[in-house]
Amino acid sequence: MKKLTKKDLLVPGMLLALGIVPMLGGLARLGSLSAPTTVENARFVAAPTPVVLHIVAATLYALLGAFQFSSGVRRRWPGWHRRAGILLALCGLLTGLTGMWMTARYRIPAELQGSVLLGVRMLVGAAMVTAIVLSWSSIRRRDVPRHEAWMIRAYALAQGAGTQALVLGPWILLTGEVVGWKRDLLMTLAWALNLGVAEWIVRRRTRAPRASATAVSPSRA
């Protein structure tokens, strides 16, 4: 069996690096649920179910999902790709649905979520759920290129959380704080960037289809 090369781990490594800040933020938030209630954590303490489900599902999705994009990992452990894919589809659905749940139901202060971000979060959550369902139905029809395209889009939307940390981090370092419409727009920009990159990757792959991508191979399902 062919050994994994550094190249096989490059993409997962980059994706994990992108997701590290929200993943660590998730651990900190889970810890804060048992701390004394403050203005900052009150909404999470009052209704912990969606945020706990969200953090667990999103962390698994970002972590395990990164390895699904390595052709080396898929080749070496084809069964793993399929089994992890089932768990990931469920985690992805849960991430999007709980994201929408919190957007709609939490009393998020207006400086942290204006009407623009509210609308965008609902759209992103719905788009993520739709992309996962389409990806699932594509692989059931053995349409591997379409399955891959929808999974790339779904993962890119989830990793918006990582890009948001990259976009907001320097802004906060420079100006001290970012709230209100500026925050709404920067959060939206991060999702738009990810979607743009995902579309670019999908189109590039469509223009130059690899022989292995067009062949129907259960190992890639």
Ligand code: HEM
């Ligand atoms: C892998 C992807 C994601 C990760 C790792 C992630 C992580 C997190 C974390 C750690 C929190 C807690 C934030 C805090 O403590 O203040 C959170 C909250 C939240 N997330 Fe996500 N998330 C992801 C994807 C999404 C998506 C796709 C949506 C949009 C539907 C979303 C919507 C929300 C909302 C609305 C909250 C509550 C924000 C608040 O009350 O201030 N998340 N997420």
